[in-house]
Amino acid sequence: MSIMLLLRQIRLFSQVELSRLWLTRRGLMTLAATAVVWFFLLRYAIAPASEILQEPNFQKSLTAAFGMLGLHQLLNWPAPELTLYWMLSLVLLPFLSLVFTANQLSSDAARGTLRFISLRSSRTAIVLGRFCGQLVVQLCLILLSLTATLIISAVRQDGLNWQAIEAALLISCHLLIVLMPFTALMTVFSALARSSRLALSLAIVSLGVVFGLLSWLIYHQPDAAFLLEYMPGAQIWQLIPAQGWQSLQLAALPLAQTAVLLLIAQQILSRRAL
Amino acid sequence: MNNPIIKVNQLTKSYGRHKVLNNISFEVNRGETVALIGQNGAGKTTLFSLLCGYIKADSGSMQLLGQQPGSQALFGKVSALPQDAQLDPAFSIGEQLSFYGQLQGLTARAARSETERVLALVDLAAHYQTKAGALSHGMRKRACMAQAFIGSPALILLDEPTAGLDPANALHIRELISDLSQHASFLISSHNIFELERLCNKVLYLQDGQLQQHHAQPSESTVHLSLQLAAGAEAAAVDSSEVCQQLRQLAGVKEVTAGRNHEYQLSYQPQAVDDFDIRLLQCLAANGWQYKQLSKGKSLEQQLFARKKAAIVE
Numbered sequence: 029m030s031i032m033l034l035l036r037q038i039r040l041f042s043q044v045e046l047s048r049l050w051l052t053r054r055g056l057m058t059l060a061a062t063a064v065v066w067f068f069l070l071r072y073a074i075a076p077a078s079e080i081l082q083e084p085n086f087q088k089s090l091t092a093a094f095g096m097l098g099l100h101q102l103l104n105w106p107a108p109e110l111t112l113y114w115m116l117s118l119v120l121l122p123f124l125s126l127v128f129t130a131n132q133l134s135s136d137a138a139r140g141t142l143r144f145i146s147l148r149s150s151r152t153a154i155v156l157g158r159f160c161g162q163l164v165v166q167l168c169l170i171l172l173s174l175t176a177t178l179i180i181s182a183v184r185q186d187g188l189n190w191q192a193i194e195a196a197l198l199i200s201c202h203l204l205i206v207l208m209p210f211t212a213l214m215t216v217f218s219a220l221a222r223s224s225r226l227a228l229s230l231a232i233v234s235l236g237v238v239f240g241l242l243s244w245l246i247y248h249q250p251d252a253a254f255l256l257e258y259m260p261g262a263q264i265w266q267l268i269p270a271q272g273w274q275s276l277q278l279a280a281l282p283l284a285q286t287a288v289l290l291l292i293a294q295q296i297l298s299r300r301a302l
Numbered sequence: 303m304n305n306p307i308i309k310v311n312q313l314t315k316s317y318g319r320h321k322v323l324n325n326i327s328f329e330v331n332r333g334e335t336v337a338l339i340g341q342n343g344a345g346k347t348t349l350f351s352l353l354c355g356y357i358k359a360d361s362g363s364m365q366l367l368g369q370q371p372g373s374q375a376l377f378g379k380v381s382a383l384p385q386d387a388q389l390d391p392a393f394s395i396g397e398q399l400s401f402y403g404q405l406q407g408l409t410a411r412a413a414r415s416e417t418e419r420v421l422a423l424v425d426l427a428a429h430y431q432t433k434a435g436a437l438s439h440g441m442r443k444r445a446c447m448a449q450a451f452i453g454s455p456a457l458i459l460l461d462e463p464t465a466g467l468d469p470a471n472a473l474h475i476r477e478l479i480s481d482l483s484q485h486a487s488f489l490i491s492s493h494n495i496f497e498l499e500r501l502c503n504k505v506l507y508l509q510d511g512q513l514q515q516h517h518a519q520p521s522e523s524t525v526h527l528s529l530q531l532a533a534g535a536e537a538a539a540v541d542s543s544e545v546c547q548q549l550r551q552l553a554g555v556k557e558v559t560a561g562r563n564h565e566y567q568l569s570y571q572p573q574a575v576d577d578f579d580i581r582l583l584q585c586l587a588a589n590g591w592q593y594k595q596l597s598k599g600k601s602l603e604q605q606l607f608a609r610k611k612a613a614i615v616e
Contacts, residue, residue, distance in 0.1 A: 030374075033374070033407075037405060040401065040404050040405060044393075044401060047393070047397070048392065048393075052392040052393065053392070054392060136390070139387070139388045139390070140384060140386055140387025140388055141387065141388065141389060141390050143354065143356055143382070143384040143387045144384075144387060144389070144402060144446075144449055145402070145405070146354075146355065146356065146372070147354060147355075147376075147377065147380065147381060147382060148377050148378065148402055148405035148406050149377070149405050150374060299358075301351070301356060301357040302351075302356040302357070
């Protein structure tokens, strides 16, 4: 398949996913759910905790307690709201990503819509297009929640500085990369399953089983601990204290994981009866 | 000169131990409208799915327009109405068909224009903005059919195109297929024999996974006639054996078969008598029998399924 046609079709699939977010009832419900979650997080967690983070005594305690782990670096973000947004997002968004991206292929396959599409597009383009579409949708949700966080910061500080905006851009880049392997994982399971619920269940069970097996293996064979570093999200703990654009060097692992998972999804869909 | 648009050679497909298609081979030439007939479970939908590239064959080969099913070269050239496939209920049918048009390579504007054209073909022009989930079953079916006409496909595969449609819309779809068959080849699967008889000039008959008959309707040295006598008080009194006896006395008659509901199948040698139709009508008039329908040629149903129940004139 020519690369130009592939890119064109990926763009078209992504546009459809964006339309699904902004123009369909289901997409608007997703937006509403995201808004409600972030409202409560911003109102009752981030805003009050930002005040605490600015207290010198708390900062001294944090540095004393977690200085060895580098967590005192968290205090270096240009706004405490961004610090808390960064920590919360790194922990929460991978789980939310599993839920929100579970329906990449399964419903269309069960309904037979993929039969119409596959007469006009390769299965590789379908897999990549749906994956990219989900990434674009998640980027929208990240940018919206980050904008709300910046607004809260601006209100508290009576203004917004360029460092805060730059930090927000860095956070959005990092989060998107963090979410890539999780989204690709759901591409794999939605290519396998006949429904989004089944895809989500399979993903959760599979992750649990793999972590369980790895834990058992590491207990009996401690040298195998390095395997944990290849699991999706393994770089998150290194990312928490990370600062600056150079921290994007941690992106190699999630990008490689994403490529492998998308290859698996493509192979599954290519062999699947539609 | 034959110009095969579909070339299938020794195709086999099994589900588990059940062999759904068993070593079938056939060709469809450009411009032909071909009927695919068979009982439930005969393998019609499996054959469609193989031709569309939805599933893979166990063995054998297939070529559509000289390409493997599912290959990029066929995008926009082969289209299909798969059985039971539905459009996404969250989007309007216009948006979805436009999207399909763009996937085929049309610009956004051309895709919208093409969508309006194909929706008009199936009488859904007013429903461009209607979500697929808000349409009735028949309208959804027509919308699904409209997607098969986007662009200018050379080959259109239709699996049960009129199933679930009301008679008026079924007739409209048949007329549409008839019109479009001037520009594209069709492979149509249906249980409606009369529909296929009107539309198709070639028949593929699948039975138990094998291609039982594969023929164009022949021009034979023997001509067939289907005769139905009028029902009613006077017709009820007619003894079918008497009718058969009278008919077989006509010059050139080879065979007379009585069916149900006062139907008779005749075959005769046209070279033996050149005004057979007139002699037949005279025979009916002389015996006071009124006819309800008289048609030349064997019906497709008769060719494929009819069992001989009446006397055969030697």
